[in-house]
Amino acid sequence: MSRFILAEHAEKLAELNRIIDEYKGKEGPLMPILTKAQEIFGYLPYEVQAHIAEALDIPISDIYGVATFYSQFSVKPKGRYKIGVCMGTACYVKGSQLILNELIKELGVQPGDTTEDGRFTLEATRCLGACGLAPVMMINDDVYGRLKPEDIKGILDKYRDK
Amino acid sequence: MKLYRSHVLVCGGTGCHSSGSAGIIDAFQAELKKHNLEDEIKLVSTGCFGLCAVGPVVVVYPEGAFYSGIKAEDVPRIVEEHLLKGRIVNDLLYHDHAKAEDVVSTLDEVEFYKKQKRMALRNCGVINPEKIEEYIAFDGYKALARVLTEMTPMDVINEIKASGLRGRGGAGFPTGLKWEFARKAPGDKKYVCCNADEGDPGAFMDRSLLEGDPHSILEAMAIAGYAIGSDQGYIYVRAEYPIAVKRLTIAIEQAKELGLLGKNIFGTDFSFDIELRLGAGAFVCGEETALMRSIEGKRGEPTPRPPFPAVKGVFAKPTLLNNVETYANIPQIILNGAEWFSQVGTEKSKGTKVFALGGKINNTGLVEVPMGTTLREIIYDIGGGIPNGKKFKAAQTGGPSGGCIPAEHLDTPIDYDSLAKIGSMMGSGGLIVMDEDNCMVDIARFFLDFTVDESCGKCPPCRIGTKRMLELLDKITSGNGEEGDIEKLEELGNNIKASALCGLGQTAPNPVLSTIMYFRDEYEAHIKEKRCPAGVCRNLLRYVISSDLCRGCGLCTKVCPVSAISGERKAPHIIDPDKCIKCGACAEKCPFHAITKG
Numbered sequence: 001m002s003r004f005i006l007a008e009h010a011e012k013l014a015e016l017n018r019i020i021d022e023y024k025g026k027e028g029p030l031m032p033i034l035t036k037a038q039e040i041f042g043y044l045p046y047e048v049q050a051h052i053a054e055a056l057d058i059p060i061s062d063i064y065g066v067a068t069f070y071s072q073f074s075v076k077p078k079g080r081y082k083i084g085v086c087m088g089t090a091c092y093v094k095g096s097q098l099i100l101n102e103l104i105k106e107l108g109v110q111p112g113d114t115t116e117d118g119r120f121t122l123e124a125t126r127c128l129g130a131c132g133l134a135p136v137m138m139i140n141d142d143v144y145g146r147l148k149p150e151d152i153k154g155i156l157d158k159y160r161d162k
Numbered sequence: 163m164k165l166y167r168s169h170v171l172v173c174g175g176t177g178c179h180s181s182g183s184a185g186i187i188d189a190f191q192a193e194l195k196k197h198n199l200e201d202e203i204k205l206v207s208t209g210c211f212g213l214c215a216v217g218p219v220v221v222v223y224p225e226g227a228f229y230s231g232i233k234a235e236d237v238p239r240i241v242e243e244h245l246l247k248g249r250i251v252n253d254l255l256y257h258d259h260a261k262a263e264d265v266v267s268t269l270d271e272v273e274f275y276k277k278q279k280r281m282a283l284r285n286c287g288v289i290n291p292e293k294i295e296e297y298i299a300f301d302g303y304k305a306l307a308r309v310l311t312e313m314t315p316m317d318v319i320n321e322i323k324a325s326g327l328r329g330r331g332g333a334g335f336p337t338g339l340k341w342e343f344a345r346k347a348p349g350d351k352k353y354v355c356c357n358a359d360e361g362d363p364g365a366f367m368d369r370s371l372l373e374g375d376p377h378s379i380l381e382a383m384a385i386a387g388y389a390i391g392s393d394q395g396y397i398y399v400r401a402e403y404p405i406a407v408k409r410l411t412i413a414i415e416q417a418k419e420l421g422l423l424g425k426n427i428f429g430t431d432f433s434f435d436i437e438l439r440l441g442a443g444a445f446v447c448g449e450e451t452a453l454m455r456s457i458e459g460k461r462g463e464p465t466p467r468p469p470f471p472a473v474k475g476v477f478a479k480p481t482l483l484n485n486v487e488t489y490a491n492i493p494q495i496i497l498n499g500a501e502w503f504s505q506v507g508t509e510k511s512k513g514t515k516v517f518a519l520g521g522k523i524n525n526t527g528l529v530e531v532p533m534g535t536t537l538r539e540i541i542y543d544i545g546g547g548i549p550n551g552k553k554f555k556a557a558q559t560g561g562p563s564g565g566c567i568p569a570e571h572l573d574t575p576i577d578y579d580s581l582a583k584i585g586s587m588m589g590s591g592g593l594i595v596m597d598e599d600n601c602m603v604d605i606a607r608f609f610l611d612f613t614v615d616e617s618c619g620k621c622p623p624c625r626i627g628t629k630r631m632l633e634l635l636d637k638i639t640s641g642n643g644e645e646g647d648i649e650k651l652e653e654l655g656n657n658i659k660a661s662a663l664c665g666l667g668q669t670a671p672n673p674v675l676s677t678i679m680y681f682r683d684e685y686e687a688h689i690k691e692k693r694c695p696a697g698v699c700r701n702l703l704r705y706v707i708s709s710d711l712c713r714g715c716g717l718c719t720k721v722c723p724v725s726a727i728s729g730e731r732k733a734p735h736i737i738d739p740d741k742c743i744k745c746g747a748c749a750e751k752c753p754f755h756a757i758t759k760g
Binding site: 134 | 440441442443444461476724
């Protein structure tokens with residue numbers, strides 16, 4: 001994951017500063033600021049948290065504590081395409097672990113993480129209810145069934161071209 | 163003032179919105195324009211009508227014609243036939259499930275509404291929530307005017323006390339008393355908060371109120387501010403309610419423009435401002451102290467009481483926190499008097515309660531009934547009964563904090579105390595109906611899974627205790643239950659209830675304890691016989707092919723993902739129970755219904 005450098009996102013940084021200025025004088029400014037920051041950047045990078053900590057004179061540990069408490073905040077970036085590999089029983093027995101392994105190899109990320117180019121987020125999900133098509137994976141709303149590890153590259157290429 | 167010959171009300175609540183009501187509104191606008199009817203017909207986008215099961219809903223006045231399940235394609239016909247030619251379109255009208263032959267033509271005739279008393283929901287489905295003028299036309303802000311010009315703060319508090327109103331968030335604490343505590347607390351700065359963090363799965367009463375009648379909440383909070391001596395209100399609303407957030411934002415702006423919020427309201431020296439604060443996906447922030455910590459910008463972890471919020475709440479100042487539905491009742495109590503309100507309901511539970519009906523019930527949606535209405539009336543008369551001819555098994559009230567109510571208690575009148583007596587609670591209003599095909603052990607596990615996930619993690623009884631309970635339930639539902647597991651659940655549950663720091667932990671064991679109380683036999687079947695009577699718990703299912711019905715067509719063999727079925731062509735096939743993963747694909751495929759699960 002390439003390091004997020006705040007200075008490289010001038011427009012977003014300006015927007016963030018505008019938000020901070022708007023809420024700084026209010027009581028309990030942190031939640032509104034984090035909500036807007038998440039909207040601006042798509043997630044809450046450490047650098048953004050540090051910037052907010054500095055601006056509000058709050059320890060970064062407090063900011064991190066709040067960012068990781070609420071399920072809507074993410075300290076990791078999410079990709080454009082969310083890949084969900086079903087780990088339900090039927091898929092598991094039909095080799096979904098092999099599918100997952102192939103995806104880990106192809107994308108270079110672990111389940112829960114996102115590729116550097118921000119294109120794919122890999123998740124292991126609960127049963128998708130398509131057991132007749134096991135093993136199954138979904139990429140956003142598209143369902144792929146009866147998968148074999150050798151199918152993975154071809155499927156991913158479709159999304160890489162977009 | 164413009165007079166229209168007809169009003170067309172289209173439901174703009176979240177449910178109907180998701181089913182395309184925005185497209186219906188656009189279609190009406192286009193058709194009315196096409197036929198030059200814009201000056202004769204008033205089109206209104208309203209809040210939730212309540213009968214969500216048959217949305218999108220459109221009601222045309224003056225007839226009160228109740229159209230249901232409408233699609234954008236139906237609109238031209240409604241405009242041509244009904245609005246132009248005066249002929250109600252019968253096949254688009256709502257048809258009562260219970261009376262298959264009768265065609266209902268007006269709102270008053272709908273069985274669903276007959277036993278309801280819409281007091282908190284009075285404006286939902288009637289006014290356009292984005293137009294303050296419509297709220298004012300229905301006596302909006304009149305209560306605030308009266309309070310500020312004719313009543314003292316203690317007058318207000320005494321009126322609320324006399325009404326008998328109790329908190330609608332679930333705990334049922336006397337509202338007037340809470341206001342009095344906040345008034346009496348020493349301090350120069352006080353806050354009025356609204357708990358709009360409706361987190362119970364299956365509950366959408368507050369959402370509908372915020373979407374359908376946001377001004378009633380604003381007015382009530384201002385009245386509360388006057389009563390306790392506060393000039394600042396906060397509405398803590400779930401981020402997952404975008405339509406509610408939008409309507410509240412518009413409402414606050416409009417109220418400020420007209421001087422009904424802000425400095426010197428109605429020219430008096432009373433000032434009151436309201437700000438929205440959004441949640442960020444934490445169920446525990448519906449707990450009062452966690453909510454206040456969240457507003458302060460902290461992790462939503464509850465804090466011990468005392469001190470109570472009325473004395474030391476948000477930003478360490480005296481704070482009044484009430485639920486959305488509690489506030490929705492305030493303006494009417496001020497306008498019509500405490501006695502008007504206390505005439506409705508039971509001795510200790512006055513007024514009405516809004517319920518969100520869900521699960522195995524025909525008329526899913528929002529209902530408001532006087533306290534004291536029985537569960538049977540709600541489920542059968544208003545709710546239309548259980549679909550597909552199935553048998554009622556239990557109703558869950560109070561969500562993850564509540565308990566299940568079995569058939570033997572169907573005639574219990576609903577009020578705070580009677581529900582607590584039978585092991586459940588009023589809760590915020592979510593009412594989930596279950597039938598014979600639901601497994602009560604699985605339901606208990608489902609709720610506990612939720613509370614374990616949402617636990618803030620601060621206190622050991624909840625953080626560790628509920629997790630251990632969930633592990634026991636996973637054990638039981640996967641076929642590994644042992645003698646003594648039920649007793650362990652009971653002991654653990656009672657200990658957690660007694661020692662957890664906040665309401666989440668204190669009530670998390672309730673679904674488990676109440677299902678054990680009323681459905682112990684199901685637990686025992688899971689443990690002793692390794693059998694799930696309702697046929698739900700996957701590991702305890704046995705799929706069997708009846709050799710009498712099986713024709714050996716082999717279709718099941720083809721769909722089985724794990725090749726567990728074997729047999730010769732035209733000969734009865736057999737499922738290997740060791741290979742079978744109980745996915746049910748074979749049973750679904752079999753054209754002779756030869757495969758059963760049990």
